[in-house]
């Protein structure tokens with residue numbers, strides 16, 4: 001018998017399963033698969049729709065991890081170059097506010113994730129209950145993930161501080177498994193910039209300013225992109241925040257599957 005899931009894993013699974021049930025329909029042919037620890041449950045639920053449903057579909061990954069998820073699940077792998085228009089992309093998030101703005105990039109995948117979010121007719125977020133917040137930066141304390149070109153990165157760090165980032169801003173380092181900086185799937189560096197609350201209260205403005213810095217490839221602030229966010233709760237329910245501002249609570253029906 002498989003080990004029971006922890007409360008957090010169960011919440012991730014609830015969010016992912018419910019989002020797939022609500023957004024991935026038989027007519028959807030091109031599906032974007034995001035990155036992180038919640039997305040495997042998205043793939044699991046899609047596979048459960050059966051071979052017939054998935055036979056004519058193609059799945060576009062946001063990075064190395066999701067590519068493996070798609071291949072290992074026996075789904076058809078596609079490329080954003082071949083399929084620049086996606087029906088639905090489902091992805092995880094590090095923190096989501098009431099307006100569905102979010103921080104992404106905890107796994108360093110924000111560039112490809114944003115490409116797939118933009119390419120999708122419908123972009124949906126899935127997360128556990130810890131990721132809900134009113135102001136970004138309240139529950140995710142690691143800062144805004146930024147992908148930047150290695151050449152001239154020290155200059156970008158200085159400019160981030162001028163925009164209000166904590167002076168301690170540095171490259172994300174790989175840790176024990178490899179000496180040196182984390183290198184993204186695109187061969188770039190990642191920086192986590194912590195900004196004060198007054199800056200984080202206006203994520204769209206901050207995003208614009210960060211995108212204006214030479215050397216920054218992409219910013220892990222996704223503003224005004226998601227149609228809905230699904231949060232799995234500890235009590236087995238799912239909170240759905242929608243783009244029109246409405247909030248729905250649904251009881252899960254698949255917790256023990």
Ligand SMILES: O=C[C@H](O)[C@H](O)[C@H](O)COP(=O)(O)O
Pocket residue numbers: 034035036037038039091092093094103104105106107108109110113
């Ligand atoms: O770069 C990583 C992505 O933005 C992830 O989607 C994000 O970090 C959320 O991951 P998780 O589902 O593991 O919390």
